[in-house]
Structures are given as C-alpha cells and as structure tokens.
Amino acid sequence: MKHTDSDSQYEIVTDENALRALQAEWDELWARARGLHNQSFDFCWIAWEQIAKPNGRSLRCIVRRDAGRLVMVWPLVTYRRWLLWTYLIPLSPESAGYSRVLVEDGAHTAAWVEGAWRVARTRCGADFIHMPYVPEDTALCGLIANAHRPVIRERVDAYTAQLGTESRRYDWLGFCDSLGTLHKKKPGKAEQRMSKAGKVDVLLVHSFDTVRIAESVDAMLDWKRHWGSRVNKRGHWLDSAHYRNFLVAWLTSDATETVTRTLSAARLLVVTLDDRPVAANIFCTDTRGVSGIISGFDPDCSKWSPGLIGVEHVARWAFERQLDFDFGTGSEHFKAFWSRGNRTYCWTVQSVNSWWGRVALDVRRFPRALLATVRALARRNAEQPRADDAPASYLATLSQYAQTDDPMR
Numbered sequence: 001m002k003h004t005d006s007d008s009q010y011e012i013v014t015d016e017n018a019l020r021a022l023q024a025e026w027d028e029l030w031a032r033a034r035g036l037h038n039q040s041f042d043f044c045w046i047a048w049e050q051i052a053k054p055n056g057r058s059l060r061c062i063v064r065r066d067a068g069r070l071v072m073v074w075p076l077v078t079y080r081r082w083l084l085w086t087y088l089i090p091l092s093p094e095s096a097g098y099s100r101v102l103v104e105d106g107a108h109t110a111a112w113v114e115g116a117w118r119v120a121r122t123r124c125g126a127d128f129i130h131m132p133y134v135p136e137d138t139a140l141c142g143l144i145a146n147a148h149r150p151v152i153r154e155r156v157d158a159y160t161a162q163l164g165t166e167s168r169r170y171d172w173l174g175f176c177d178s179l180g181t182l183h184k185k186k187p188g189k190a191e192q193r194m195s196k197a198g199k200v201d202v203l204l205v206h207s208f209d210t211v212r213i214a215e216s217v218d219a220m221l222d223w224k225r226h227w228g229s230r231v232n233k234r235g236h237w238l239d240s241a242h243y244r245n246f247l248v249a250w251l252t253s254d255a256t257e258t259v260t261r262t263l264s265a266a267r268l269l270v271v272t273l274d275d276r277p278v279a280a281n282i283f284c285t286d287t288r289g290v291s292g293i294i295s296g297f298d299p300d301c302s303k304w305s306p307g308l309i310g311v312e313h314v315a316r317w318a319f320e321r322q323l324d325f326d327f328g329t330g331s332e333h334f335k336a337f338w339s340r341g342n343r344t345y346c347w348t349v350q351s352v353n354s355w356w357g358r359v360a361l362d363v364r365r366f367p368r369a370l371l372a373t374v375r376a377l378a379r380r381n382a383e384q385p386r387a388d389d390a391p392a393s394y395l396a397t398l399s400q401y402a403q404t405d406d407p408m409r
Contacts, residue, residue, distance in 0.1 A: 011063050012060055019075075020045070023041045048077075051093050052077045059075075064103075074103075085128060087130055088126035096235065098133050099140070100135065101140055110139045117144075127352070128352060131347075154349075156345065156346050158327070159336060160327065163324055172320070190305040193304055194304035198274040201275070207251060217251070221296065227296065251268050269313060271297075277298070279297040
C-alpha cells in the first residue's frame, strides 16, 4: 500500500512487496548518489527481514520522484513502546550506524530532504522521532538540530582515514612509519610479538563458508560482550539474536538465493593463533570507501593486542585499493591514530512529535517533580513551614520543572 502526499511528490511505502519492487530503481539511485553501505537496497532489505520484521516494526519508507525518476529514498520504521507511544526510527540493524537520507545530489537536495523530514513528522504517526548518529555535515542534521522539544541530544566523534590520498603519497611501510606509535608500538609490532607465541594467520573468510562465518560471528559477539561489560559500553544489540542473524545473513548474502548479491559487500577478517580464532573484524565496501562495522578479540589473548592486528590488516586492505577507511562512531585511540586525527561529528537526537508524546514526558517528569518539591521544602529552613505555604511551593516547583525541555535533567 502507498500513501501519496497530495502536496508533494512524496510517497510512504508501508508494504514489503512494494519495498521490494523498488530494488532496481533504488540500486540505480544508490550508484548515482554514491550511497553508503547502509543505504543500499540489499542492506536495508536484510535489516528488514532480520531485524525490523521479527521485532514487529512497521514499514514507513519515504520516497520521492522527480519527473517519474526515483531521486530520494529514506527507509524508516515505527514501533510501539509500552503499547502507548509510537517511535519512528531508521530501518537499520539498530546498532551504531549512520543515519542519512539517500538522495540525488543537486540544487534541490536540501529542499527534498526538508520535505522528507516534514513528511516524517506529519504523516508517519510518530509520537517520538529518534535519529541516531546523523553526520553533522548533512542537511538532515540541520533539521533534527531544530527539532521540537528534544529529549535526547548527544554529539559523538567519528574518524575517517583518508587512505585514498595517503596511498598516492606513500607505500604501505612509508605510511606506517609516518604515523608514529600507538600504545608505544609501531604498526606491525603487535603481530611480530604474537608470532613468538605461535603461528599467526590473517584471512578473509569467503561468503560461501557459512559455517565458519556463523562460528566467527558468535565468537566475536561473545568477545564484544565481555569487552563491553569491562568498559561499561554495551549496546542492547550485542545481546540480540536478531542482530547476530543480520550479520550472518549479510556476510553470506552472496551465497544465498533469497537475497541478490549485495552492492555493498560485507567481509569478515579473522586473526588466528595456531589455527584458533583470536580476533574478528567485519567491514564492508561501498561507493565511498571502506567502513568498519564491528570487531572483537579474545580477552584471553589481550596481551598480544589481536584486535589491533585485525584493524591494521583492514587498513592495509583499504590502503592497497586506494580506499578511505571510515571507522564509524567512537573515540577509541586506534581510530584517531590511523586517521591522523581526521575527526568529524555525528548527532543523536530524539524529539517529541505529538501532544501524546508530550504526555509521556509529563508522566516521566511527575515523580522527579514531586521529589524536587520534597527536597525544596526540606531545605527551606529548620522551622516548620506554614500550612498555606506548602501548596504554593509545590505548584511553583512543578511549574518550573514542567518548563524544562530535557526530562533527564
């Protein structure tokens, strides 16, 4: 089913068969617009099948045509929280990927994105809109920055190594020498050190090796959960069987008949010590370069830094192909090292989009307002306050709290 906005050329695709029918046009737009891996049709389709649909999400894909040609796709989904409020989020693995609109570049780009944002706000039935990791240099970021009543507004770092340029200036060894040291070690030293403990191999697992891919993904997520617990950095997706299935499906998509060969190919790199996996990295290519997706290492082998060995080999793979390496969000030291500190920013914003969403905030605020009132009364003085003062003080505190946009304050 398609709902057409009578005031524009936007449509909201809500049926998965209609979404599938867009594939050929979507692929052409993705190539023209130099889309990122998570903007390709195949990536979004796997995310729908493995993440959104099993979790009961409802499809809300906003598209725009110009003279009949597809010029914009923004795949979104909605879900219900506590059976009361509707949230609108990107169609994605719901992990730590960028949020962007796939749109043809040109004089009308900003206006088209603004129109899509207006459609998202007015026609998708959302009480809250959650946009994670929107790059600061995009038209979408400017729109969410001015969103009505933000509940969450967070800025995070993102690093990209400009290896396309570096590879034309240096050979690999020269590039590594120019970087200096990471944790007092130059590139290559960690692998040399680990090789003293046994045979070290670094390999790319073929997409047809489905058993090894599944085993490696399971091990990597287990290692990642251990690391996340240790550093207190653990997303809900790490414990999600759906996310695990998404990674396996994406990595093996070349070997299946149900999903067409991905334009944004995913790859699995595994580091082994005496044929035992000790680190794994998932990365992919797209029209703009290489993107790091997720990695993990065996904590029992942490003294040899196998995770850094894996990152170094992915960087070399990108370097040899003259491709930039986008490390994604996060401020880990190795990202700043390999990128020479080439940092940009992304914003995560969640905003209220309806009066019913506003009610949700008020419900959340009331216990905090009541506690603030009690504390304010207790601090007034040691004397017993007059009976007629309490209601006025209570109402004043509630009024002040109700004017606060951020309920987490």
